[in-house]
Amino acid sequence: ASAPTSSQELAIPNDFIGCIIGRQGSKINEIRQVSGAHIKIASATDGSAMRQVTITGSPTSISVAQYLINALEMAKYTMQAASSAATVDLNMGFSQSTPTASTAATSMAVLAATTPAPTTINVHSPSTLSAIQNPHYAIPVSSLLGMKSLPVLAVHPAAASSLTQGLSPYTAKMTTSGVKKSERQKFAPY
């Protein structure tokens, strides 16, 4: 108990758990490594189409893990919304959640870009840790749900400018229709 670890549990629908785990667990393992948190996904809950996910680690690790999971979840949610956009249109506020999703996905790339090694994300890299575990901002879980802009973006103005370039084609394509297949791969770079 030398490390200030805590734990957080959240329920993920069965439809989303596949996206979060990824093929052969590639995505969840990536999340485990980049967040430094222990993530346990229980077997399918009988009766409720939910998988119990337990995240254990430092508060920061938990925040990062939850952020990544939320980003993937939101990406899938946006995709499903686009499928049934003919019925629900954008009145549910997806016009706001959509750019947030792209920001979240790109933030992962920012975290990855912070590491010197392009192949695998090294959690023990000092540069990565200083970026994630900066004591100046403790990421409250509540802000993750309301994700407006990630503090990381404020710390990396250069990265933010490159983000703007990457977001431009997104905004251009978000014309209520025509959002179907190729876009979702950009949402899930893992």
Added chain:
DNA sequence: CACCCTA
């Protein structure tokens, strides 16, 4: 579209 990992 599904992806099923690790304790």
